[in-house]
Amino acid sequence: MPVKMLFKELLLLLMMMPLQHYTKTCGFVVYQNDKLFQSKTFTAKSDFSQKIISSKTDENEQDQSASVDMVFSPKYNQKEFQLYSYACVYWNLSAKDWDTYGCQKDKGTDGFLRCRCNHTTNFAVLMTFKKDYQYPKSLDILSNVGCALSITGLALTVIFQIVTRKVRKTSVTWVLVNLCISMLIFNLLFVFGIENSNKNLQTSDGDINNIDFDNNDIPRTDTINIPNPMCTAIAALLHYFLLVTFTWNALSAAQLYYLLIRTMKPLPRHFILFISLIGWGVPAIVVAITVGVIYSQNGNNPQWELDYRQEKICWLAIPEPNGVIKSPLLWSFIVPVTIILISNVVMFITISIKVLWKNNQNLTSTKKVSSMKKIVSTLSVAVVFGITWILAYLMLVNDDSIRIVFSYIFCLFNTTQGLQIFILYTVRTKIFQSEASKVLMLLSSIGRRKSLPSVTRPRLHVKMYNFLRSLPTLHERFRLLETSPSTEEITLSESDNAKESI
Numbered sequence: 001m002p003v004k005m006l007f008k009e010l011l012l013l014l015m016m017m018p019l020q021h022y023t024k025t026c027g028f029v030v031y032q033n034d035k036l037f038q039s040k041t042f043t044a045k046s047d048f049s050q051k052i053i054s055s056k057t058d059e060n061e062q063d064q065s066a067s068v069d070m071v072f073s074p075k076y077n078q079k080e081f082q083l084y085s086y087a088c089v090y091w092n093l094s095a096k097d098w099d100t101y102g103c104q105k106d107k108g109t110d111g112f113l114r115c116r117c118n119h120t121t122n123f124a125v126l127m128t129f130k131k132d133y134q135y136p137k138s139l140d141i142l143s144n145v146g147c148a149l150s151i152t153g154l155a156l157t158v159i160f161q162i163v164t165r166k167v168r169k170t171s172v173t174w175v176l177v178n179l180c181i182s183m184l185i186f187n188l189l190f191v192f193g194i195e196n197s198n199k200n201l202q203t204s205d206g207d208i209n210n211i212d213f214d215n216n217d218i219p220r221t222d223t224i225n226i227p228n229p230m231c232t233a234i235a236a237l238l239h240y241f242l243l244v245t246f247t248w249n250a251l252s253a254a255q256l257y258y259l260l261i262r263t264m265k266p267l268p269r270h271f272i273l274f275i276s277l278i279g280w281g282v283p284a285i286v287v288a289i290t291v292g293v294i295y296s297q298n299g300n301n302p303q304w305e306l307d308y309r310q311e312k313i314c315w316l317a318i319p320e321p322n323g324v325i326k327s328p329l330l331w332s333f334i335v336p337v338t339i340i341l342i343s344n345v346v347m348f349i350t351i352s353i354k355v356l357w358k359n360n361q362n363l364t365s366t367k368k369v370s371s372m373k374k375i376v377s378t379l380s381v382a383v384v385f386g387i388t389w390i391l392a393y394l395m396l397v398n399d400d401s402i403r404i405v406f407s408y409i410f411c412l413f414n415t416t417q418g419l420q421i422f423i424l425y426t427v428r429t430k431i432f433q434s435e436a437s438k439v440l441m442l443l444s445s446i447g448r449r450k451s452l453p454s455v456t457r458p459r460l461h462v463k464m465y466n467f468l469r470s471l472p473t474l475h476e477r478f479r480l481l482e483t484s485p486s487t488e489e490i491t492l493s494e495s496d497n498a499k500e501s502i
Contacts, residue, residue: 029054039098044222054122072113072125084130087218088115091122105213128219133311146415147191153422154184160426179248186241193234198226235309243283249386250340251275253347260355290332344385380424388413
């Protein structure tokens with residue numbers, strides 16, 4: 001909302017100007033914008049209108065005997081902005097910039113902004129507003145549950161791949177492990193660091209009485225934000241690890257394409273070192289260049305962080321409609337991710353047609369089993385290629401109902417991507433199934449041991465059995481009643497006897 005100054009307020013300004021008895025003339029000019037007053041110290045970044053009042057009392061420019069009292073009542077959206085501070089200034093013709101010499105702020109009780117200057121030149125009041133951001137709520141249940149499952153699945157996948165690395169191909173394991181590590185770190189940062197800690201700070205109600213009237217320093221910009229270097233660091237890390245994840249998706253696609261389409265030819269020398277430098281180095285270069293360029297252009301501004309990240313969440317800044325071309329979000333994220341997704345989709349279609357769904361004349365299994373295997377193989381390739389991220393582009397539609405549906409689908413598929421990798425690349429392997437069955441058998445045996453009777457009862461049971469067998473006349477009668485002791489009972493008794501003998 002632009003700052004407006006009503007005509008009746010200008011009349012009030014005229015009436016409050018104490019004119020001397022020898023003043024001959026008095027004139028006022030109101031400039032509707034600041035195009036003729038380009039400041040080097042004060043930068044207007046918002047859409048507030050800039051009005052300047054020019055006054056002149058006589059032809060003698062060196063006459064400083066007249067003083068001016070000014071009253072301003074800015075109109076703005078108080079639900080979106082809060083008045084933080086203001087400065088009473090005049091236009092210094094020699095310095096060609098705003099100056100505070102001879103001007104001061106006056107405190108009033110009527111809610112108006114008051115200024116007093118001891119000379120008559122071009123006056124203005126430079127106001128600084130604090131935007132009242134509507135911080136988003138915490139992650140919903142679907143996002144929390146999906147990210148928790150992904151974090152668990154990715155951690156188990158990394159451990160499983162490292163432990164069983166001797167029985168796997170090194171190259172395939174290395175690519176999958178790096179993909180899981182980058183995705184795991186990104187999910188952890190997303191869950192614990194995406195929210196800006198400034199949302200917990202108490203904000204004032206924008207009352208004019210809370211303004212420091214003794215300080216009349218010229219502000220640097222018309223809006224002010226509380227700096228948060230930690231949020232900026234989290235945004236840079238999220239930017240980096242998400243680019244790393246997409247880069248390893250592309251490397252997984254390239255490696256699988258090379259192995260399958262190139263008829264299982266051996267990989268080039270130093271292949272692991274080469275893809276590692278690409279997977280972790282290229283995203284670091286992109287993030288470093290992005291932050292460096294923004295800081296070099298706006299480093300003098302203490303609020304340069306908001307040119308890189310948002311204030312509502314710790315993520316890349318959303319560009320204004322007229323600044324999309326220069327946006328860091330476009331060139332450092334959207335463009336490279338779009339290129340990666342397009343190349344992955346092309347390789348996914350090629351692999352699916354030429355390898356996964358290619359008819360095999362020597363196929364002996366049933367059609368049902370063959371189709372199921374093809375579907376599972378297709379899903380496995382789609383997950384590591386990051387194909388589900390295409391749903392993000394479907395969220396850009398203008399229809400709110402359709403956008404909400406795609407938002408939930410996108411959240412469901414991408415927050416559980418780590419769980420999908422765990423199921424398709426860990427749970428389905430024979431090694432994991434064999435080890436899992438051993439663990440389950442061990443747990444079940446431990447449970448049975450805990451449910452056994454005490455040690456004394458098996459020993460008495462065996463003694464009673466031996467006693468009955470020692471009686472020839474009673475042996476035939478008790479044959480139907482005798483029970484063979486279990487292996488565990490005999491072992492347990494023997495173990496106790498061994499301990500007693502020691």
